[in-house]
Amino acid sequence: QSALTQPASVSGSPGQSITISCTGTSSDIGGYNYVSWYQQYPGKVPKLLIFEVSNRPSWVSHRFSGSKSGNTASLTVSGLQAEDEADYYCSSYTSRGPLVFGGGTKLTVL
Amino acid sequence: EVQLLESGGGLVQPGGSLRLSCAASGFTFSSYAMTWVRQAPGKGLEWVSAITGSGSHTYYADSVKGRFTISRDNTKNTLDLQMNSLRVDDMAVYYCAKGKGGPDASDYWGQGTLVTVSS
Numbered sequence: 342q343s344a345l346t347q348p349a350s351v352s353g354s355p356g357q358s359i360t361i362s363c364t365g366t367s368s369d370i371g372g373y374n375y376v377s378w379y380q381q382y383p384g385k386v387p388k389l390l391i392f393e394v395s396n397r398p399s400w401v402s403h404r405f406s407g408s409k410s411g412n413t414a415s416l417t418v419s420g421l422q423a424e425d426e427a428d429y430y431c432s433s434y435t436s437r438g439p440l441v442f443g444g445g446t447k448l449t450v451l
Numbered sequence: 452e453v454q455l456l457e458s459g460g461g462l463v464q465p466g467g468s469l470r471l472s473c474a475a476s477g478f479t480f481s482s483y484a485m486t487w488v489r490q491a492p493g494k495g496l497e498w499v500s501a502i503t504g505s506g507s508h509t510y511y512a513d514s515v516k517g518r519f520t521i522s523r524d525n526t527k528n529t530l531d532l533q534m535n536s537l538r539v540d541d542m543a544v545y546y547c548a549k550g551k552g553g554p555d556a557s558d559y560w561g562q563g564t565l566v567t568v569s570s
Contacts, residue, residue: 344495373554373555375553375554375555375556376555377555377556377557379496381496386546386560386561386562386563387488387496387546387560388560389551389556389557389558392551392553392555392556392558393553393555393556398558428495430495430496432496432498432555432556433555434554434555438498438510439501439510439554440486440498440501440554440555441498442488442495442496442497442498443495444495445495445496
């Protein structure tokens with residue numbers, strides 16, 4: 342199972358919005374509405390942010406949103422805060438899988 | 452409160468075996484698929500294996516297929532991962548995670564258990 346493709350790093354200033362992309366194929370992201378996003382602080386457990394492309398669990402801030410277009414999913418963080426500095430991972434159901442993760446993106450808040 | 456507590460990690464030589472366990476509480480265990488995800492030191496998340504709520508279906512990453520076996524005991528609310536023929540590249544923190552209900556997301560994760568493969 343090939344990993345989904347994420348940028349290694351993104352950065353933004355407090356108050357700005359950033360978007361992290363996650364690119365797959367028609368066998369995963371493009372073929373199913375089962376994309377999730379996780380946030381992970383160094384040395385900590387991953388935390389679910391988004392499931393089924395754009396749904397937020399009750400514990401997640403409305404500043405986090407997800408979307409998908411074709412074979413690419415995106416996570417947008419609006420009103421960037423210092424506490425958002427972390428690693429972010431996408432995952433998708435896959436016909437070859439059933440699950441595959443992206444390589445992860447380090448978000449730096451400038 | 453959902454709790455997942457992994458155990459069984461440790462140091463093992465290449466070619467050796469280890470059995471990880473995950474004790475679950477705070478939810479109806481048999482109603483949810485469970486997953487093992489690992490993270491090598493300084494690396495990203497890697498999906499390893501999953502099992503349906505009833506235990507009737509199991510799934511494996513190509514990297515562990517034929518070497519690892521996932522199982523569950525719904526009477527004891529436990530999830531296991533039997534790891535055989537361990538390799539250096541199996542070294543990682545192993546997390547057990549609860550499925551949210553759909554085939555994609557895991558909404559609760561354990562604290563992880565470290566597996567070190569070294570001679």
